[in-house]
Amino acid sequence: MQATRDFSHYVRHLGSGLSHIDLAVEGVNCAGCMSKIERGLSAIPDVTLARVNLTDRRVALEWKEGTLDPARFIDRLAELGYKAYPFEPVRAEAVETEHASFLLRCLGVAAFAAMNIMMLSIPVWSGNVSDMIPEQRDFFHWLSALIALPAAAYSGQPFFRSAWAALRARRTNMDVPISIGIVLALAMSVAETIHHAEHAYFDAALMLLAFLLAGRYLDQSMRRKTRAVAGNLAALKAETATKFVGADEISVVPIAAVRTGDIVLLRPGERSAVDGAVIEGQSKIDQSLITGETLPAKAGPGTAVYAGTLNLSGALRVRVSAASEGTLLAEISRLLDNAVQARSRYVQLADRASRLYAPVVHTAALLTMLGWVAIGATWHDAIVIAISVLIITCPCALGLAIPAVQTVVSGAMFRTGVLLNSGDAIERLAEVDRVVFDKTGTLTLPELDVTNAVDVPKDVFELAGRLALASHHPVAAAVARASGARTPLAGIEEVAGQGVRGFVNGLEVRLGRPSFCSADQIANEILCRDPEASVVAFRHGEMQHVFAVRQRLRPDAAAAIATLLKTGIEVEILSGDREPAVRHAAEQLGIHEWRAGVTPADKIARIEELKRQGVKVLMVGDGMNDAPALAAAHVSMSPVSATHLSQATADLVFLGDRLAPVVAAIGFARKALRLMRQNLWLAAGYNVLAVPLAIVGLATPLVAAAAMSGSSLLVILNALRAHRGAREFG
Template sequence: MQSDVDFSHFLKRTGSGRLQLDLAVEGISCAGCMGKIERNLSSIPDVTSARVNLTDNRLALEWKAGALDPALFVERLAELGYRAYPFQRDNAETLEAERAQSLLRRLGVAAFAAMNVMMLSIPVWFGNVSDMLPEQRDFFHWLSALIVLPAAAYCAQPFFSSAVAALRARGTNMDVPISIGILLALATSVIETIAHAEHAYFDAAIMLTAFLLAGRYLDQNMRRRTRAYAGNLAALKAETAAKFISPTEIRTVPVAAIKPGDIVLVRPGECCTVDGNVIEGRSEVDQSLITGETLPAIATPGSAVFAGTLVRSGTLRVRAAAASDGTLLAEISRLLDHALQARSRYLRLAERASRLYAPIVHITAFLTMLGWIASGATFHDSVVTAIAVLIITCPCALGLAIPAVQTVAAGALFRSGVLLNAGDAIERIAEVDRVIFDKTGTLTLPELDVANLAGIPEDVVRLAGRLALSSRHPVAAALARAAGASEPLADIEEEPGRGVRGYYEGAPIRLGHPSFCGADSRANEILCHDPEASVVAFSHGEARHVFAIRQRMRPDAVEVVTSLARLGIMVEIVSGDREPAVRRAAETLGIHTWRANVSPTDKVARVEDLTSRGYKVLMVGDGLNDAPALAAAHASMSPVTATHMSQAVADAVFLGEHLGPVLMAIIASREALRLMRQNLCLAVVYNVLAVPVAIAGLVTPLIAAAAMSCSSVLVMLNALRARRSEAL
């Protein structure tokens, strides 16, 4: 089959001479499908990655540029029994909604047919032990056939189509034994009805179909809810921007055409389209996506804004620093994609089990039939028992055991500000018993803040902030931000290395080094009490003031460290910062083990030392110097403000100003790991108990259908408990 799709529009360059393509794949329903697709496509030469996202049936492919024609992937998937086409989120959402509606319609028809057939079966059951005439029983059986046969042909179509596609590709999936079970139950029932037998199994066939549709709809609905969070991010991405092509003229252009340095206009009620800095205007902005703070922030000249930031009250002119795929919003979306594509050793175990399970089910059912025939049973009774075995041993629960938990857990973590960046991150984070924090930018916020603002008159703060706008120094920028300054003073001169100076209301005014402002004694007093701070002095006439500037601790750092201790997790600080600063942070947080002036090599050595002593270390850091330690640790996390290298190495990234997501990641991961183990145990125990009972002929196909479907629903309901970690 040749594809006539032009894939060039959908290809992305990922660097290192590689191309990436996302394909929407129809027919993926479980871990077995995921493993089958990934194994086959990964075996193609020059393919470096093939990852299936079960949440939105998306296949992410990466390969060496120029080595392959993308149409090859579509053809290979067709050979495996799956239809594929370029993934487009809008189209994918529409198709997914249509699939959900289709499942719901089929479920409604199956449930209606099952209720009617059960009503017809009741008089037959009682009639077989009373005086019902054979003609009357045949009438009820034919009436049941009239209801069930067309209903099953319509309602079981998703299972039949999937099974046929798998068999055409010379393989099997979980829908093969399901389809065989339904068809055998229907065929046997028709034969029994023609032969005027006492029993027919139309009720079992349609009930099995209804139960399976209910389980599949619940599974899809659960995955759609988690995927909605990714969709919400996509909705924040505008396709166009209002760009200034001259100081007075704007033009609407595609966001992809915006380059760093361009100036864009953002009006009230619009989402910012770029990452950048405000150069003109003032507005309340909702930036909860980035900071986690639900209250609106004030954006003024010099303020940083991000794509996806909702501008509420005023118009802003923003100088772009990044646009389109380079924005922080795009990075968050990519990290979320990693979260929804998560893999783990438990999922790999479930994939292997599901892959082996289908042939084992068929062999078990066939041997059961032969065993019953050999023991003297009739062919009819042997086939009925084999049908019950085939139905009751369907591995749906096993296939859903791990993906269901991962999907719910990834959604819960994302809502709490944690984005997974590694397939087995949940498992490794759940196992940690030691946490190492970097200090600067991790325990503290990355931006500088004025520590002694409350002790300085408001009018002095406002004036110093206006003067600070004339300086490029980061300490002056922190003062201007803290003062909320937006109007710089006129006729200000800067003396490099010393500060800025000018006149205000006829008196000299200065901001900069303490000696430049004649405030050395006051600066020394502050440094004696707060050696971690940087100081900037301000003078206006004879008045002298000194501002203490330093990074402030994350608002909930003390509570998080205390909570980690309650969980039995030891905490320490390993930082390259100065000893007084690290000591002060450790004392503030109640951390007894800390190290300062540590090099990147020393950080790795500390991680390896703890690992050699049996600890499972979680490293939390943000700087380039933390990247080696993040890679060496058992698990790792970085704030969203971290360097790209640290984010790439970390197993998870957390959003906002709070440290709480680190605690949440551990709690949620422990809960998810416990539920994964429970689900695997539930699936195994169910089969250990159910299979011998079915082989012994103690269950009818109807009871087998109910038992198999209930096991799948039980696994999914148990997975939903991963959401309760948010409350914890």
């Protein structure tokens, strides 16, 4: 009787006719593995996404809902030679920890054995030029064999297992030629020992294993550091919340049981499990993840709190606005998942090279051996040279060249408050020579204050607030927040670039631009009194009111703009706000080029004009109106407070109330791009120099092992320099 496999518990329904599952995949070590898996899974009908995350060896899959059984993906991966199972963070971390320990044990065995064999080789080398008798040399060779063979059998398992799995699936990977080279070197050494030859290559095989294991362990350690960032983020998530189930009755419930509008109690020392606003209580809270401010902030009625916020002193009652997967913390976690799943043109280049590698290397080694035989060399010498070619051409350096840099830089970016949301964002960001900022909610803080609230009747204010809840614009959000509205109106339509509208009691209600609400005269009167304010108009039937709101620039906006200008990057503002407000912000920030009152179409037209001039534009914006411009720009960026549409469109997202992450991101990108190019040149240069030496017989297997492993370590060490990008830029 065959057991059925039910993976429905691990499937997420995305709400757009798509299903999603994350699978942990064992044996993924290089860019070649990534491309094989993605091509193999994408070939399945109805699969819309197959993306491998090399950092945590996970594959994300999306498919048309109801068309596929997730077990089919696991079966397909098995056909490709990979063992897979549903991804669970705790289990995955335990597996990775055990694998790291295993690699370290293998490295220890290989290094210890290599050192001992090298010591045994010293008297052989000296004896070959002195008076050592053949029996003594054979003794040292057999002693080396007794150490090398069991040591290689144990320490070579990471490569042998991977190679065997690939061959069983009738494919190759980087570990196949590595394994062939090691086995051939050991077999040749045993044969040399049996025939009393002067030379054996046990030291080369063990040194190759030691260097390869050192590179693989260093690479994994680097990736684990990046995963630790996500792990620390996940640790902020609370699994339960203290919910009010009556006026004064509380109950500890799973976070899945909390709904929007519920009231929860946040005690001192607890982390919030939800997003919401304080309705009662006073305290100090730590929101460093969201605001970037490490000092505790005061919290009272009206203060926004987010999942992961640490309550430091008093008890707070919080009205829930989002829970579980809808929180800002969950959104950041999802964005962080994208940070190391990059697909740049350099990765694609490395992928193509990796796919060509195995047949090219095997052919080169075979032709080298036959060529030497053809010109009169013995089969023995020809095979030794072919082994050297196999070893020296291992593309580990090429396979690590780009992923190593991306792993380091994505972790470093996150630590400065930047999340990647697009595979080739690093490359495009490095090419930027002009930054175009939206003003409202981007150069300014997202939260605005309504300055004329006392002049608006309470019932009108409440109705306007309920309508404002349907808009994502920061000015509308200020009206909603100030009104205290909690229940949005139904059947509301958003008119791009204008506002929102609907019907209440048979009368049309509108909120948006004064012209959209036929309230230009009232708006002009307010602006005459307060020219630096922004306005949003409300209309209910024939009744009209205009709300005045004020904005504050982000605290480091002037310093960030000055740094960009100092480095030769031009800056301009494209804002839909009024001219006085935009002019005032531009003057404060030292920006000479700005445009006010622009529509989404105007922003796109300006960006297209700059693109025709050859300018590489970074668009930084946060509103619904900015989404088309973000998509049109060479590269785009949104604050974490942006609408979900803008975040989905933007290539990068930055955290906190400061603009410093925008500057830091450009610095990291420029440094990362230089390092990617350097690594590719290092890998290519190594092969250009080393392969001919091996083919003409000038590199022994020992020299080949040292050269190949050294190139891989050099690439990894060069990639580690990426974390200094921001300091060098700023």
